Amino acid sequence: MSRIAYVNGRCLPHGAATVHIEDRGYQFTDGVYEVIAVRHGVLIDGEWHMQRLQRSLSELQIDMPMSPAALNVVLKETVRRNRFSIGIVYVQISRGVARRDHPFPNPPVRPALVVTARRTPPTPAKTIDEGVAVISQPDIRWERCDIKSISLLPNVLAKQAARSQGGFEAWQVDGQGFVTEGGSTNAWIINNEGSLVTRPVENAILNGITRRRLIALAKAQGMQVEERPFSLEEAKSAREAFLTSTTAFVTPVVRIDDAILANGRPGSQTLALRQLYVDFMAETAT
Numbered sequence: 001m002s003r004i005a006y007v008n009g010r011c012l013p014h015g016a017a018t019v020h021i022e023d024r025g026y027q028f029t030d031g032v033y034e035v036i037a038v039r040h041g042v043l044i045d046g047e048w049h050m051q052r053l054q055r056s057l058s059e060l061q062i063d064m065p066m067s068p069a070a071l072n073v074v075l076k077e078t079v080r081r082n083r084f085s086i087g088i089v090y091v092q093i094s095r096g097v098a099r100r101d102h103p104f105p106n107p108p109v110r111p112a113l114v115v116t117a118r119r120t121p122p123t124p125a126k127t128i129d130e131g132v133a134v135i136s137q138p139d140i141r142w143e144r145c146d147i148k149s150i151s152l153l154p155n156v157l158a159k160q161a162a163r164s165q166g167g168f169e170a171w172q173v174d175g176q177g178f179v180t181e182g183g184s185t186n187a188w189i190i191n192n193e194g195s196l197v198t199r200p201v202e203n204a205i206l207n208g209i210t211r212r213r214l215i216a217l218a219k220a221q222g223m224q225v226e227e228r229p230f231s232l233e234e235a236k237s238a239r240e241a242f243l244t245s246t247t248a249f250v251t252p253v254v255r256i257d258d259a260i261l262a263n264g265r266p267g268s269q270t271l272a273l274r275q276l277y278v279d280f281m282a283e284t285a286t
C-alpha cells in the first residue's frame, strides 16, 4: 500500500511529496515537530502533544498554520489514509518559504505544514529481554532544548556515536557531570530505595510526553518520583535505568559505557513500568 503525505493542504503520494528549496525549515532548521504514537486511529496523549507543539511554535514566534482542532483532523486523516493500526504520525511546521535571509521574513509568510504517518514494527523481544546499552557524550546542544525544534544535528551526532559503538542511545552529560537526556529519549534511573529519578523539566531537556505520562502512572501506583539531576556516576551505580520516548516507550538500560548495571539484566521495576505504559496505551485506544 502506497504511503500518503500531507503537504501544505494537499495529500500526495509519499514519493512525490516535496517542499520548496527556500523553505526555512530546509535552510535554517527554522521549525518544530512532534511525533505521536498511534493505536487503532487514536493519537496517544494527542492533546499533550498539541499543547507542546503550540508552545514550541510560540517560543519561536511561528504562527499555528490552522487551529488545533483543524490540525487534529489533518493528523487523523493522514493516519487514516495510510491504513495501519500501530504506528506514528509526524508533524512538522516551519516558518515558511522566503528568500534566504536570517531574520524572520517581513511581512511574515504562511508557515509550512508537513504531516506523514507510518506503521512501526513491534519492539524486538531482545530489546526488552536483554535491555540496551547507552554511551555517554558531552551535551553540546544549545540552551533551549525544551523547544522541540528540527535543529537536531548534535542529537544526530550523539545517536550516531552510540550506534557506531554498539549502543542504542547516547546519554548527554552537562558541564557539571549531570545527565541531561538521550539523543531522542529521556533518561531515568531507579535508586536503591526504588525511587524513580529523572531530570526536572527545564531548558536543558525536552519535556517528553512519555516522561510526563509515566510520572503520572508511576505516582498513581504509589511509586516515588524524584525530579532532580543525577550524575553519570550515580547512573552507573544505579539499581536500574531506562529511557522513554514515543517510539521506545519504556526501554531498559543495562549498560552505561563500560559499567554493567546490577546483574546486567533489565530491572523488574523497569519492566513493570513498561507494562504500565503499554497497558495505558491499550486502554486509551479501546
Ligand SMILES: Cc1ncc(COP(=O)(O)O)c(C=O)c1O
Pocket (backbone or CB within 6 Å): 035, 155, 181, 182, 183, 184, 185, 186, 205, 206, 207, 208, 209, 210, 211, 244, 245, 246, 247
Ligand atoms: C531530545 C529528546 N528528548 C526526549 C524525547 C522523548 O519525548 P517524547 O516522550 O515526547 O517522545 C525526544 C523525542 O523525540 C527527544 O528528541
